[in-house]
Amino acid sequence: xxxxxxxxxxxxxxxxxxxxxxxxxxxxxxxxxxxxxxxxxxxxxxxxxxxxxxxxxxxxxxxxxxxxxxxxxxxxxxxxxxxxxxxxxxxxxxxxxxxxxxxxxxxxxxxxxxxxxxxxxxxxxxxxxxxxxxxxxxxxxxxxxxxxxxxxxxxxxxxxxxxxx
Numbered sequence: 001x002x003x004x005x006x007x008x009x010x011x012x013x014x015x016x017x018x019x020x021x022x023x024x025x026x027x028x029x030x031x032x033x034x035x036x037x038x039x040x041x042x043x044x045x046x047x048x049x050x051x052x053x054x055x056x057x058x059x060x061x062x063x064x065x066x067x068x069x070x071x072x073x074x075x076x077x078x079x080x081x082x083x084x085x086x087x088x089x090x091x092x093x094x095x096x097x098x099x100x101x102x103x104x105x106x107x108x109x110x111x112x113x114x115x116x117x118x119x120x121x122x123x124x125x126x127x128x129x130x131x132x133x134x135x136x137x138x139x140x141x142x143x144x145x146x147x148x149x150x151x152x153x154x155x156x157x158x159x160x161x162x163x164x165x
Contacts, residue, residue: 002038006147009154010038010045016161017048022098022126024157026052027065027086029077030104030120031146035153050097055086065089078103078115080123080132087123087130099125100157104135106145120149126160 002010017024026035036052039045053064058077061067067085075081083103090099104120105112118137123130133156137145 010042013158023050025099027101030106034150083121083123087125091125106142124160
């Protein structure tokens, strides 16, 4: 299901979590659980993977992660602000964990020129700090956007655990 690159990234993340004694939690919208699936496809993932929030709807983002409806109304579900709020929701509920959040437009197409297909926002939380990233993959097809997002979500989470120079 996942290519060797994604599985290798998931394996590195699992090992980094193990070394730092961190549990991993995902909060996913456009990826629909694929980040969690990629992590749990790797043997030994049960040592670090805690849970995944599948928050596809606005209501799920609010109920499960505490994302304010006003924030979604103001910025849209596909925004840095909402990705950051999703990660903050993980951090508030699980302060000692590493969390990664993904929200985007997988496509095909989009109903907004401001938020075209292939626009994906990411956020990761660890030790109270939040880092964000945005990718614009283009309208390359729903499966391609979702799989590319998995790799980028795993990579962002891994950077949160990288030792400081």
